Amino acid sequence: xxxxxxxxxxxxxxxxxxxxxxxxxxxxxxxxxxxxxxxxxxxxxxxxxxxxxxxxxxxxxxxxxxxxxxxxxxxxxxxxxxxxxxxxxxxxxxxxxxxxxxxxxxxxxxxxxxxxxxxxxxxxxxxxxxxxxxxxxxxxxxxxxxxxxxxxxxxx
Numbered sequence: 001x002x003x004x005x006x007x008x009x010x011x012x013x014x015x016x017x018x019x020x021x022x023x024x025x026x027x028x029x030x031x032x033x034x035x036x037x038x039x040x041x042x043x044x045x046x047x048x049x050x051x052x053x054x055x056x057x058x059x060x061x062x063x064x065x066x067x068x069x070x071x072x073x074x075x076x077x078x079x080x081x082x083x084x085x086x087x088x089x090x091x092x093x094x095x096x097x098x099x100x101x102x103x104x105x106x107x108x109x110x111x112x113x114x115x116x117x118x119x120x121x122x123x124x125x126x127x128x129x130x131x132x133x134x135x136x137x138x139x140x141x142x143x144x145x146x147x148x149x150x151x152x153x154x155x156x
Contacts (some may be wrong), residue, residue: 011042020068023053025063030062034070041070049088 018024030052031038044050045060050069052060062070069091076082076090 020064023066025062026069027060027062030060030067030070033067034074036070036074044070044073044084047084047088048093049084122148 007009014062025033027038027041033039034041041050041060041062045052050062050066050073052062052066053059071092073087076087077084
């Protein structure tokens with residue numbers, strides 16, 4: 001398995017629950033849903049553009065996400081005129097961007113957690129201040145000048 005059906009955090013899920021990643025469509029149904037010929041789907045699988053899950057008997061099983069990707073490949077090829085090598089690179093880059101966005105979200109959560117912990121520690125430090133000390137910003141400023149002169153020996 002490629003892990004497409006797993007939930008984040010390793011939580012187990014109901015094996016009968018259908019998601020966009022559930023491999024449920026045989027190649028003939030996937031071809032109808034995508035508007036492509038089954039041989040085209042086989043070719044895309046060989047090229048690594050859309051790689052469906054396999055059954056124990058090596059039969060292809062497509063998910064709703066695979067069908068969407070097949071439609072995207074068809075649109076890029078026919079409407080935009082992009083060759084299959086270019087489409088493969090686009091798909092790889094989109095997957096990389098999605099993975100990086102996920103990592104950024106994880107790092108943002110970590111930073112927010114660290115900032116909250118830092119604020120709690122800062123609040124604890126402020127709460128531990130001695131109350132008998134006067135903060136410097138509350139000391140009255142005067143223009144008085146104090147001159148210090150050292151004592152000379154023999155002078156008391």
